Amino acid sequence: MATYHAKSANGLSFEVRNGSEAFGQLTYSSWFKFNAVATVAGATYSIEPKGFWETSIEVRGGEKVLLSFSMGWKGQIVLQTFFNGAETGYVISHHGVFRESFVLAERGGTELLVMKPQLKWTQMNYEYELVSSDAFESFPDNGILLLTALHCANYYMSLTMAIMGT
Numbered sequence: 001m002a003t004y005h006a007k008s009a010n011g012l013s014f015e016v017r018n019g020s021e022a023f024g025q026l027t028y029s030s031w032f033k034f035n036a037v038a039t040v041a042g043a044t045y046s047i048e049p050k051g052f053w054e055t056s057i058e059v060r061g062g063e064k065v066l067l068s069f070s071m072g073w074k075g076q077i078v079l080q081t082f083f084n085g086a087e088t089g090y091v092i093s094h095h096g097v098f099r100e101s102f103v104l105a106e107r108g109g110t111e112l113l114v115m116k117p118q119l120k121w122t123q124m125n126y127e128y129e130l131v132s133s134d135a136f137e138s139f140p141d142n143g144i145l146l147l148t149a150l151h152c153a154n155y156y157m158s159l160t161m162a163i164m165g166t
Contacts, residue, residue: 002137004130006150011125014150026147034158036151040143047151057155059148066141067148069155077152079104083141092152102153104136104145112136113146115153128153 004023006014014026024040034057036047046060050068059067069079069092077092089107094100104113113136116129128150136142 001134002132004132004146006128006130008125008127014128016130016147016150024143024147026150034151034155038144038147038151040147043144045144045147047148057151059144061144066144069148069152071156077156079148079152081141081145092149092156094156102149102156104149104152110135113149115149117153117157126154126157 002018004016004018006016006026008014012028012031016023016025024038027037027039029035029037034047034049038045038047038059043061045066048058048060050056050058056068056070058065065082067079067081069077072078072091075094079090079092081088081090090104090112091107092102092104094102100117102115102117103111104115105111110133112133114131116131117126118128119126130146130150132142132146136145139145
């Protein structure tokens with residue numbers, strides 16, 4: 001089990017730390033877009049919307065698609081990984097309103113990562129506390145999966161704010 005913290009100074013970039021140690025970074029290209037670059041363990045990944053309506057998002061390492069996700073019918077984000085030729089499915093679900101959290105779980109329901117957003121009113125930015133399970137920590141590609149889960153939480157909040165604003 002590990003605890004990570006994701007902080008944003010400007011709303012476009014999140015630095016993720018594990019204690020005092022830098023873990024990775026998630027940087028958006030501009031406000032109100034879902035394009036981003038994730039950096040973890042010296043590797044860089046691109047995160048880009050796909051399709052006519054840009055309803056699905058792919059995470060690429062070079063030209064290779066490593067993950068993809070889209071919003072499901074029940075408000076969950078359905079995530080597929082393609083690590084080492086094996087396809088695995090996960091679900092990110094939103095819980096609560098005032099003490100909200102996002103949970104990354106295997107399709108069978110085993111919780112792997114809990115993300116708790118906190119709005120910093122003075123800066124109008126979110127910070128996250130991310131608590132992982134031992135099973136999550138044993139995944140060889142947990143770094144990019146963690147940054148993608150963080151992106152999914154931001155994606156969910158952006159979509160719900162857009163819906164509520166209309």
